[in-house]
Amino acid sequence: MSTNPDKLLVVNNLATTFNTSAGPLPAVGGVSFDLNKNETLGIVGESGSGKTVLARTVMGLQPRTNVTVTGSVLLNGHEMVGVSEDEKRKYWGTEVAMVFQDPMTSLNPVMRIGKQIDETLRVRLGMSKNDAKAKAIELLELVGIPSPSQRYSAFPGQLSGGMRQRVVIATALACSPKLLMADEPTTGLDVTIQAQILNLLEDLKEQFQMSVVLITHDLGVVATRTSRIIVMYAGRIVEMGTTREVFTNHRMPYTRALLESSPKVSNPSHTRLITIPGRPPNLLKLNQGCSFAPRCAYATDRCHQQRPELQIAEEPGHSFACWNPLPSKREAATR
Amino acid sequence: MLKYVIRRLVMLIGIIFVISVGSFYLIHLLPGDPAAVILGTGDSPSNRLKLYKLLGLNKSIFDQYFIWISNIVRGNLGISFISQTSVASTIRAALPIDLEIMGLSQILAFALAIPLAMRSARKPDGLIDRLLGATSFTLLSIPPFIIIVLLVLFVSIKLGVPNIGVASYVSFGTNWIVNLESLALPAFTLAIGSFVVYYRVLRSDMIATLQEEFITMARSKGISQRRIMWRHAFRPSSVALLGAAGVNIGGLLAGGFVVQYLLAIPGLGYTLIAAINDSDYLLVQGIVLVVSVGVVLINFFFDFTINIVDPRISRE
Numbered sequence: 001m002s003t004n005p006d007k008l009l010v011v012n013n014l015a016t017t018f019n020t021s022a023g024p025l026p027a028v029g030g031v032s033f034d035l036n037k038n039e040t041l042g043i044v045g046e047s048g049s050g051k052t053v054l055a056r057t058v059m060g061l062q063p064r065t066n067v068t069v070t071g072s073v074l075l076n077g078h079e080m081v082g083v084s085e086d087e088k089r090k091y092w093g094t095e096v097a098m099v100f101q102d103p104m105t106s107l108n109p110v111m112r113i114g115k116q117i118d119e120t121l122r123v124r125l126g127m128s129k130n131d132a133k134a135k136a137i138e139l140l141e142l143v144g145i146p147s148p149s150q151r152y153s154a155f156p157g158q159l160s161g162g163m164r165q166r167v168v169i170a171t172a173l174a175c176s177p178k179l180l181m182a183d184e185p186t187t188g189l190d191v192t193i194q195a196q197i198l199n200l201l202e203d204l205k206e207q208f209q210m211s212v213v214l215i216t217h218d219l220g221v222v223a224t225r226t227s228r229i230i231v232m233y234a235g236r237i238v239e240m241g242t243t244r245e246v247f248t249n250h251r252m253p254y255t256r257a258l259l260e261s262s263p264k265v266s267n268p269s270h271t272r273l274i275t276i277p278g279r280p281p282n283l284l285k286l287n288q289g290c291s292f293a294p295r296c297a298y299a300t301d302r303c304h305q306q307r308p309e310l311q312i313a314e315e316p317g318h319s320f321a322c323w324n325p326l327p328s329k330r331e332a333a334t335r
Numbered sequence: 336m337l338k339y340v341i342r343r344l345v346m347l348i349g350i351i352f353v354i355s356v357g358s359f360y361l362i363h364l365l366p367g368d369p370a371a372v373i374l375g376t377g378d379s380p381s382n383r384l385k386l387y388k389l390l391g392l393n394k395s396i397f398d399q400y401f402i403w404i405s406n407i408v409r410g411n412l413g414i415s416f417i418s419q420t421s422v423a424s425t426i427r428a429a430l431p432i433d434l435e436i437m438g439l440s441q442i443l444a445f446a447l448a449i450p451l452a453m454r455s456a457r458k459p460d461g462l463i464d465r466l467l468g469a470t471s472f473t474l475l476s477i478p479p480f481i482i483i484v485l486l487v488l489f490v491s492i493k494l495g496v497p498n499i500g501v502a503s504y505v506s507f508g509t510n511w512i513v514n515l516e517s518l519a520l521p522a523f524t525l526a527i528g529s530f531v532v533y534y535r536v537l538r539s540d541m542i543a544t545l546q547e548e549f550i551t552m553a554r555s556k557g558i559s560q561r562r563i564m565w566r567h568a569f570r571p572s573s574v575a576l577l578g579a580a581g582v583n584i585g586g587l588l589a590g591g592f593v594v595q596y597l598l599a600i601p602g603l604g605y606t607l608i609a610a611i612n613d614s615d616y617l618l619v620q621g622i623v624l625v626v627s628v629g630v631v632l633i634n635f636f637f638d639f640t641i642n643i644v645d646p647r648i649s650r651e
Contacts, residue, residue, distance in 0.1 A: 061555055092557035105548040110571045110645050119566070120556045155646045171556065
């Protein structure tokens with residue numbers, strides 16, 4: 001594969017299969033995408049669509065046992081698939097770091113928060129104890145924690161959820177990673193705190209010159225903060241394009257269903273939310289056709305028989321996987 | 336925190352009072368008469384009566400208890416009926432032996448259990464985990480009095496290792512080599528029981544902790560597996576281990592009796608059995624008191640340690 005210097009991340013046909021007692025479970029089924037330097041990419045989809053597993057596999061952070069990963073992930077030129085944990089560990093923290101979903105469980109409850117940040121600095125950057133402490137306090141201040149030098153010795157249980165998520169972010173940023181994977185960073189938080197955390201991430205992205213992969217099930221979160229969006233369903237990419245294209249000119253019925261099911265401020269009050277009928281498929285019993293077909297209003301026999309591959313839409317970089325795509329707004333306009 | 340300590344100390348006094356009443360009553364229920372032991376062949380009804388008066392045994396059991404407890408409050412454990420030496424000095428001579436056996440066995444048990452439990456937890460149901468699981472379960476099923484006999488048979492008689500298992504007890508200060516030789520087998524025997532408990536408790540808690548999200552987060556920071564195990568997983572997994580240790584060590588203070596008796600090691604256990612056989616009421620009472628205070632204090636210490644190890648507990 002050519003190494004494009006602008007590409008920080010090149011993911012090619014990545015698949016993650018869990019070997020469960022009930023059989024192989026393809027949590028991520030052959031996903032390809034790339035990410036430019038300083039770009040923010042959104043990954044959206046329902047719960048169970050494989051977003052988190054994808055993020056972890058990209059980082060190489062999948063469980064150690066009972067999992068098979070195939071394909072390729074080039075992170076800043078380093079292959080992350082099929083290499084040992086010792087090898088991957090060299091890039092964790094410094095090249096790529098992750099902000100975890102639930103700050104209530106992602107911090108060690110019996111370790112002072114300062115020590116949790118320190119640790120990365122001392123182990124990964126070889127800082128001295130005092131330097132690491134100073135840097136940790138600086139990071140706590142940077143992520144907006146009041147009186148950081150006192151908070152340094154607090155236990156996670158003494159902080160609110162929003163504060164804990166700031167600590168998680170500070171930990172992730174400690175070694176100035178080039179890529180930040182933010183896995184539903186606001187799902188566990190109050191709505192009022194969500195915007196603060198997202199704005200913080202956006203500011204820090206500029207400050208640290210990072211690329212960000214922002215994973216969410218909330219389309220409102222990605223609408224204004226990402227340049228491109230990947231829509232996932234049942235472990236596969238079903239639509240991918242610039243944020244503008246995905247919002248205004250989506251072709252995959254699932255994307256539309258997802259957009260329609262988010263509440264809109266412009267709607268009159270007491271408007272019923274549109275829901276997607278049915279439930280996400282059981283990954284252990286995937287059909288051979290389009291995995292969305294059983295829930296899709298436009299499904300034909302072909303959809304049930306044959307899986308659609310991603311095809312290029314007219315706009316560069318926009319692609320979708322559907323046999324019966326929605327009409328393009330652009331075509332409709334020119335007609 | 337201070338309130339907590341005071342509450343526990345008040346509880347301690349209550350517990351010890353209940354234990355002392357119970358043991359005082361029970362020892363008087365036992366068949367056996369100190370006068371018969373002391374008088375031997377000179378046993379006659381008139382001599383017996385005189386001796387009862389001398390020892391205060393002619394008084395009612397309530398009066399006897401009251402006299403005993405009022406002496407205890409003044410720090411006087413009394414004089415042994417049989418040996419006519421003070422109970423306190425007998426206990427002072429025997430207690431270090433129990434503490435040494437207990438200490439040695441616990442060091443051994445922890446030194447084996449912690450690394451092996453961690454090793455098992457890294458790959459649950461792996462080969463090493465299964466082997467250790469089977470071994471620990473086998474060891475758990477053999478009672479210590481059989482283990483000690485088998486060890487003596489094997490180590491001292493079959494292998495003929497000099498001193499170990501047959502050396503008579505010498506204090507650590509007199510000759511520490513002979514001292515350790517004489518205590519090696521009892522300490523090892525008691526370590527086995529503790530090891531099995533500690534290994535199993537820590538293993539299952541480690542497995543649970545390693546599933547936690549904060550372990551994945553620690554991994555994502557790029558720190559080594561070793562560091563994750565020791566710095567991140569061990570401490571939150573050790574609460575049940577400390578609880579088990581508290582109960583276990585307390586039990587060992589009293590539980591080494593059989594092993595001591597079999598190898599004739601003059602610790603508290605050995606002394607207590609002899610005192611019961613002789614109906615030496617005050618010595619029995621003294622030992623029971625010391626052991627129960629020890630058990631309660633040890634439990635208190637471990638409860639306190641758990642509060643420090645896991646800050647989530649003390650806040651509740």
